[in-house]
Amino acid sequence: VxxxxxxxxxxxxxxxxxxxxxxxxxxxxxxxxTSSERGTNERHNGLIRRFIPKGKSIDDLDDTVVAYVENWCNTLPRKILGYQSPNDRYEQALATII
Known part of the structure; x- marks a missing residue:
């Protein structure tokens, strides 16, 4: 994948x-x-920080909150993906190898 x-x-x-x-x-x-060499990753971290402040342990969060943030991030269309979501791209990639 x-x-x-x-x-x-x-x-x-x-x-x-x-x-x-x-x-x-x-x-x-x-x-x-040089975090700039991983720009997309750093952007993704910023999206997560909208919900979970830096320094807050994920262990302290309810599983439903973590699942919500995960789903939000994975269904958000991204310019770098041609305005498709990561889920869309993942499903397309899986379809080519199955």
Whole structure:
């Protein structure tokens, strides 16, 4: 489903290339402290922050609140996706591999 993965240099991504088939997915690493290299990700984080302030633990939220935010983000049309939602694009990608 994913054509590329762009990660920062955090330890959680240290073994990423061993975990996926790099012949099928291109993996890119950003430079340290340059969140601008992950612009779409940073934009998405900003959308989440409309509902969940930075520093607030998701563990403290009711599951229905988290599900609402998740659904809102995944059904919001995005300019970068040709004004389709992430859900729309995901369904299209799945249809091509099933």
């Amino acid at each position: 994913f054509q590329t993965i762009t990660s920062d240099n955090g330890s959680e991504f240290s073994e990423l290339t061993q975990a996926i088939d790099c012949d099928q997915v291109n993996v890119y690493y950003t430079h340290p402290y």
